[in-house]
Amino acid sequence: MSKAAYFQSHRLSVAPMMDWTDRHCRMLHRTLSSRALLYTEMVTTGAVLHGDRERLLGFSPAEHPVALQLGGSEPAELAAAARIGEAEGYDEINLNVGCPSDRVQSGRFGACLMREPELVAECMAAMGAAVKVPVTVKCRIGVDDQDPEESLFRLVELCAQAGVTSFVVHARKAWLQGLSPKENRDVPPLDYALVHRLKRERPDLTIAINGGIGSLDEAMEQLQTVDGVMLGRAAYHTPAILGEVDRRVFGAGEGVDVDAFQAVELYRPYVLGELAKGTHLAAMTRHMLGLFHGLPGARAWRRVLTVEGVKSGAGIEVIDAALAQVLRAKDERGAGRFEAGEAA
Structure with a gap:
C-alpha cells in the first residue's frame, strides 16, 4: 500500500477493542468496507515476544489495511515487538495510551502513561527507529485530575518531536480509580472541542477523533474538522453502518455500498x-x-x-x-x- 493510500485510510477506522476485534471480526468488517483501517485487539509486548505469534498476530491478507496495537512501556521491548509486527505484515504499529483497566495499569501501560509523556515519547522514538511502517499513538485527553489542555498537548508535542505524525484521540479523560473500563467509555464527559483545537494548532499532524460517535452522519460531521474518525461500539454493535463507508467517506462512487x-x-x-x-x-x-x-x-x-x-x-x-x-x-x-x- 502506498503511503498516501495508507494515510487516506485513517479517515475512517474501527477501534481496537479487547475481546471484540479479533481476526474473525475484522474479516466481517472487511466485507463491508474495503478501505476502512482495521485494528487488532491490544496485544502486550510480553505476549508478542513470548507467546503464540500465529494465534496472537496471524491475519488474512484480505484484512489490509490493518494495524497492530501494542501495550507496553519498555522502549526496547516495544521496539522488538514492533519489528515482529512489521515482519508479520501489519501496515501500522500503534501504542495504547488509553486503556483504563486495572490489569493494564498494573502493567504500567495504557491510560496511566498519560502521566508519563516523556516515557511515551521515548517508547515511540524506539519503535520508530525499529520499523519502516508508521508508528502511531492512541491516547486519552488526560487522566484523573490532569488538566486536559496540558496533558494532551504535552503528550502530542513530545511524541511529535520523537517523529510521530499520526494520533488517535479518545476525547474523554480516563478515571483510573473509581470507574470501571465500561464506565470510562460513558461517564467522563466528551470534549470534542479540545481535539478540534489540537488539529487547528497542529495542522501538520494527522489527528483522528474517537469516543461517542454513534453514526456515519456524526462521523462525516467530524471529518469537517479533523483528519479521521475512529468508530468503536457503533461499528461493532451495528456493523452494517460500515457498508456505506467506501462511498461516503472515501468517495468510491455509486454502487459500492454493501448491505x-x-x-x-x-x-x-x-x-x-x-x-x-x-x-x-x-x-x-x-x-x-x-x-x-x-x-x-x-x-x-x-x-x-x-x-x-x-x-x-x-x-x-x-x-x-x-x-x-x-x-x-x-x-x-x-x-x-x-x-x-x-x-x-
Missing part, C-alpha cells in the same frame, strides 16, 4: 474455510449478531445464532437458518405493505 445481506454472502467463504480448520462457529457468528440491527427479523437472527451457533458441530446451516428468519420477516413486512396498499 447486511451482501455481507453475509461475502463472509460465507471465510466461515466455511475456518470451519474446515476446526474453528468453532460461534467464534465467528458472535460478531454478526448486530448485522441486521433495526431491520425486521433482527431478533430472530440473533436468537438462532446465539442458541444454535454455540452447539457442538454447528456449521454454516446455522447462518442459513438465521438468514431465513430475516428473509421471512422481510417478505412478511413487504406483503403487509402490499395488502395495505390494495385495501387503500
